[in-house]
Amino acid sequence: MSTIAAKPLSTAMRDGLSFMGFLRQGGLVGVRNHLAVISTVALCNRIAELAAQRYEAGNGESVLQIKGEFQRGLQLADAQLQNQVIRQLIEHPNIGAALVLCHDRRSAQALQKLFSGKPVEVLAVMDGEGVENTVDLASLALKRLSQQILGQVRVPCPFSKLTFALECGGSDASSAVCSNPAVGQFVDVAIAHGARVIVSETAEFIGGEEVIRAQSISPEIAQSIINCIAITEARMAGDGDHYRGVNPTAENIEAGLTTLIEKTMGAVCKIGNSNFEGCLSFGQSPTGPGLYFMDTPFFSPCSITGMVAAGAQITLFSMGVFNPSGNPLAPTLKICGNPQTVKNWSDGIDVNLSSLITGEMSLDEGGNQVLQAVVDTANGLVTKTEKWGEGQFIIPRSLPVF
Amino acid sequence: MSRISLTVHPSDNVSTLLDFQTDERTTRDGLLLRESIPFGHKVARQEIAEGQAVIKYGVAIGKATKTIQSGEHVHVHNCC
Numbered sequence: 001m002s003t004i005a006a007k008p009l010s011t012a013m014r015d016g017l018s019f020m021g022f023l024r025q026g027g028l029v030g031v032r033n034h035l036a037v038i039s040t041v042a043l044c045n046r047i048a049e050l051a052a053q054r055y056e057a058g059n060g061e062s063v064l065q066i067k068g069e070f071q072r073g074l075q076l077a078d079a080q081l082q083n084q085v086i087r088q089l090i091e092h093p094n095i096g097a098a099l100v101l102c103h104d105r106r107s108a109q110a111l112q113k114l115f116s117g118k119p120v121e122v123l124a125v126m127d128g129e130g131v132e133n134t135v136d137l138a139s140l141a142l143k144r145l146s147q148q149i150l151g152q153v154r155v156p157c158p159f160s161k162l163t164f165a166l167e168c169g170g171s172d173a174s175s176a177v178c179s180n181p182a183v184g185q186f187v188d189v190a191i192a193h194g195a196r197v198i199v200s201e202t203a204e205f206i207g208g209e210e211v212i213r214a215q216s217i218s219p220e221i222a223q224s225i226i227n228c229i230a231i232t233e234a235r236m237a238g239d240g241d242h243y244r245g246v247n248p249t250a251e252n253i254e255a256g257l258t259t260l261i262e263k264t265m266g267a268v269c270k271i272g273n274s275n276f277e278g279c280l281s282f283g284q285s286p287t288g289p290g291l292y293f294m295d296t297p298f299f300s301p302c303s304i305t306g307m308v309a310a311g312a313q314i315t316l317f318s319m320g321v322f323n324p325s326g327n328p329l330a331p332t333l334k335i336c337g338n339p340q341t342v343k344n345w346s347d348g349i350d351v352n353l354s355s356l357i358t359g360e361m362s363l364d365e366g367g368n369q370v371l372q373a374v375v376d377t378a379n380g381l382v383t384k385t386e387k388w389g390e391g392q393f394i395i396p397r398s399l400p401v402f
Numbered sequence: 403m404s405r406i407s408l409t410v411h412p413s414d415n416v417s418t419l420l421d422f423q424t425d426e427r428t429t430r431d432g433l434l435l436r437e438s439i440p441f442g443h444k445v446a447r448q449e450i451a452e453g454q455a456v457i458k459y460g461v462a463i464g465k466a467t468k469t470i471q472s473g474e475h476v477h478v479h480n481c482c
Binding site for chain 1 (some may be wrong): 408410411418420421440441442443444456458460461462463464476478481482
């Protein structure tokens with residue numbers, strides 16, 4: 001494994017990378033200042049939606065909606081994870097103020113106690129007196145909360161305040177050699193500037209064990225990541241899906257992929273030449289700067305949810321063919337090097353790397369374009385997924401639901 | 403028009419062909435192709451002796467099962 005340092009991007013870009021962000025309690029920084037309505041359970045989703053619509057109609061400002069699913073009926077680790085992720089989303093630095101809707105008063109009181117520094121109001125839907133009245137109470141709460149973030153302005157912040165979520169979807173030959181390596185170039189620069197970067201989707205690392213050994217700061221960290229991969233591989237085998245034995249598939253071989261590690265590297269090269277500093281569970285926050293692995297399912301909306309819960313403020317989403325997903329809370333940059341996809345989906349793509357394929361652009365320049373788009377997004381430029389209101393939150397479950 | 407190929411990492415000994423001009427025999431960076439190589443497939447940038455690592459992304463993705471000449475197609479017939 002070579003350990004060639006990242007090639008320098010343009011000097012002007014590398015010197016003193018900074019952006020204008022919203023300073024939060026505890027030194028956290030947001031790249032957005034959302035007024036959010038967070039429904040902790042599916043029972044409250046419609047009330048939350050109606051309250052957001054009522055507030056938006058009256059005030060001309062948009063409200064970010066985060067919707068719940070299960071709550072009761074979850075067991076043990078699933079119930080804990082559900083509660084943990086909801087708390088983390090409320091605390092997320094891209095949210096300036098949040099209205100949280102619970103179904104019952106006991107859950108609402110328990111949640112309200114947790115938030116002291118941030119404008120958060122928690123309402124129990126059961127405390128309302130009718131649908132109309134509850135929607136009214138909720139939209140009035142949104143009005144009060146909005147006034148608390150009214151005067152907040154962006155201030156200069158160093159790049160080291162940022163955490164990035166890395167994702168790929170709709171992978172093809174172009175993403176393996178264009179958009180993913182360009183993201184890798186960006187990652188090396190971001191880490192050199194003290195940022196945190198999280199990569200996830202454990203199944204995508206099957207076959208990449210040697211790379212993890214070579215690119216981890218200690219054998220213990222490498223082993224903890226490799227253990228996650230082994231557990232995932234064994235679970236997949238339980239479904240009769242023997243990943244290692246059948247990969248690369250006949251289709252992959254026809255497309256030019258020779259070995260499993262080559263296939264895996266097509267996705268794993270997003271990490272650039274950086275070394276793993278730690279292995280995180282779903283939603284667990286990095287403890288310091290650098291590159292982190294997070295053990296998550298491979299479904300994009302779910303893996304991104306884990307990284308955003310861990311504090312990622314921006315998502316980098318590399319594509320070959322188009323994949324619409326993103327995250328509503330952490331602005332998602334769609335990065336694509338496939339000329340046909342760029343042509344058809346320009347209204348859904350933020351960074352066009354198709355000139356890498358035509359040879360008009362080098363990978364360094366590609367990395368530079370990603371960096372420029374990240375800085376613009378951190379400063380407030382609206383991404384395509386934000387424009388379309390695209391994105392989901394999905395929290396994984398591993399146990400039966402009662 | 404010469405062919406477009408992309409070398410992901412400076413230490414790679416293979417490049418990936420990224421166009422469909424399979425009748426052409428030179429790449430834009432001056433490499434001579436010994437055969438027709440499809441889109442998405444790899445070409446050796448230098449001689450790779452039998453048993454030596456095939457390197458892409460700066461990583462050994464496999465070993466040459468026979469000596470591969472510069473400009474030869476690298477795939478399952480000579481690498482595993």
